[in-house]
Amino acid sequence: QSVLTQPPSASGTPGQRVTISCSGSTPNIGSNYVYWYQQFPGTAPKFLMYRNDQRPSGVPDRFSGSKSGTSASLAISGLRSEDEADYYCAAWDDSLRAWVFGGGTKLTVL
Amino acid sequence: QVQLQESGPGLVKPSETLSLTCGVSGYSISRGYYWGWIRQPPGKGLEWIGSIFRTGGTYYNPSLNSRVTLSLDTSVNQFSLKLSSVTAADTAVYYCTRVTWYQIGDNWFDPWGQGTLVTVSS
Numbered sequence: 001q002s003v004l005t006q007p008p009s010a011s012g013t014p015g016q017r018v019t020i021s022c023s024g025s026t027p028n029i030g031s032n033y034v035y036w037y038q039q040f041p042g043t044a045p046k047f048l049m050y051r052n053d054q055r056p057s058g059v060p061d062r063f064s065g066s067k068s069g070t071s072a073s074l075a076i077s078g079l080r081s082e083d084e085a086d087y088y089c090a091a092w093d094d095s096l097r098a099w100v101f102g103g104g105t106k107l108t109v110l
Numbered sequence: 111q112v113q114l115q116e117s118g119p120g121l122v123k124p125s126e127t128l129s130l131t132c133g134v135s136g137y138s139i140s141r142g143y144y145w146g147w148i149r150q151p152p153g154k155g156l157e158w159i160g161s162i163f164r165t166g167g168t169y170y171n172p173s174l175n176s177r178v179t180l181s182l183d184t185s186v187n188q189f190s191l192k193l194s195s196v197t198a199a200d201t202a203v204y205y206c207t208r209v210t211w212y213q214i215g216d217n218w219f220d221p222w223g224q225g226t227l228v229t230v231s232s
Contacts, residue, residue, distance in 0.1 A: 092214060
């Protein structure tokens with residue numbers, strides 16, 4: 001069981017907007033920044049979002065992040081087939097004194 | 111451009127010590143940043159193992175703390191992971207990564223190595 005909870009799957013059609021949720025608690029998301037990583041099958045994760053809603057250079061502005069209380073979300077607008085991947089949220093947990101990840105959400109572009 | 115590459119045995123026997131090395135190119139690890147390890151059991155999610163600073167300071171996942179040792183070798187620009195007393199539960203793809211660190215709770219992992227699968231089996 002992951003400390004951060006994500007839906008196992010999400011889907012959308014090209015051009016749609018999809019949102020992936022990440023639910024935590026006070027010691028992690030409630031107290032710290034949220035980060036997102038994108039992973040294509042058989043490859044290493046790629047850094048996608050930092051400090052809740054900041055995009056690293058090179059990440060399209062179709063990707064956006066938000067956080068409210070003990071939950072966070074990653075939104076992808078103008079969905080494209082190349083967005084099909086697994087997405088993981090992460091946060092530091094003050095109680096566990098460790099980085100914790102969500103279980104990952106598999107995004108399918110229909 | 112920074113690149114990282116894991117290396118080490120792909121098969122380790124139960125109760126033995128898993129040892130991996132991460133070679134870094136395009137950046138001198140003695141200049142700065144933390145350097146870390148994250149693993150992913152087959153078909154499962156990510157688990158942070160620990161991070162080490164250029165001076166050798168470390169912080170580990172408490173769930174693995176007693177079994178983990180991270181170290182740096184700046185002479186060959188690489189850092190290493192040792193995980194002792196392994197069991198089948200330690201079977202995973204192990205990734206090394208550079209850690210941009212501002213403060214506890216404000217760091218991120220980028221870039222990542224391609225990962226190496228380590229299987230624990232007799």
